[in-house]
Amino acid sequence: MTDWNGPDLEKIAAAEELELASERSDGTLRDPVTMWVVRSGDQLYVRSVKGPDGPWYRGTKSRHRGRIEAGGVRQDVTFHPAEPGEYLGVDAAYREKYGHCTSIVEHVLTERARASTLRVEVHERPG
Template identity: 75%
Template sequence: MTRWNDRDLEQIGTAEELDLRSERADGTLRDPVTMWVVRADEQVYVRSVKGIDGPWYRGTRSRHQGRVDAGGVRQDVTFRTADPGEYAAVDAAYRDKYGHYTSIVEHVLTDRARTSTLCLEPR
């Protein structure tokens, strides 16, 4: 597994939003989807409010890779389904970063959203 370098990890982790483009089966990239992104320890995560039924999440399942843009960083990534043991740290990161959006942040902290937690690994 490739790790994020410190600069990219910091820039992505502090970016307000991330643009994610998943790769289709033929290798082309889908249109970007803008979403919240969090850093927990040395990893970067995203979630779908609609859980595994969310359209952009379903798009990540065809090749498990794509490209992200956030905080001035553009990186090809692998989408790794997070282990449930990672959920608590990701929840805390969402609360810490986006807690000031009180009525919105709760939508990424539901069981439905947790099941769609993806770890973005650089490739």
Template identity: 75%
Template sequence: MKTWNGSDLEQIGGAEELALRSERGDGSLRDPVTMWVVRAGDQLYVRSVKGTDGPWYRGTRSRHQGRVEAGGVRQEVAFREADPGVYTRVDAAYRDKYGRYPDIVQHVLTDRARASTLRLEPR
């Protein structure tokens, strides 16, 4: 597993939103999707409100890689399924970072959303 350098981890993890582009089977990038991103420890995570049925999540499953942009950083990434053991830490990160939006943040804390938790790994 590759690790984030400190600067990119800080910039992306601290950004309010992230633009995610997954790769199609032919290697071209899909249109960007804007979403929330959280940092838990030295890792970055995203979730789909619609769970594993969410269109952008399904798009990450074809090649398990793509590109993210946030906080002035553009990075090629691999999308890795998160270990369920980190869900509680990721939940806490969402609450801490986005708790000022209580009516919205609750949607990324459901079992359905948790099942779609992806760890972003630099490549």
């Protein structure tokens, strides 16, 4: 794992939405899905409104890798389940960034959505 560089972290965190394409078991990428992304500390996070049953979330489980694009940054990444101790910071980040969407933001703050919280980390592909 490689840490996010400051400018990329800032650009992705500032983007309203992120495009996420998870990697299939054969190494090819699925079609990208548009979603919200938040920053808590020096980490990026995404959640599925449908929780662990969300199709895109299930897609991250085959290889835990993929590619994201947001704020002019395109990056290969790995997906790591967040620990419950990270949820409060992620909740606060969603409220702060997307609080203007009050009828929608509550959907990413449910227990079901929290259970699908993924930390998105830089993945350097060989070659």
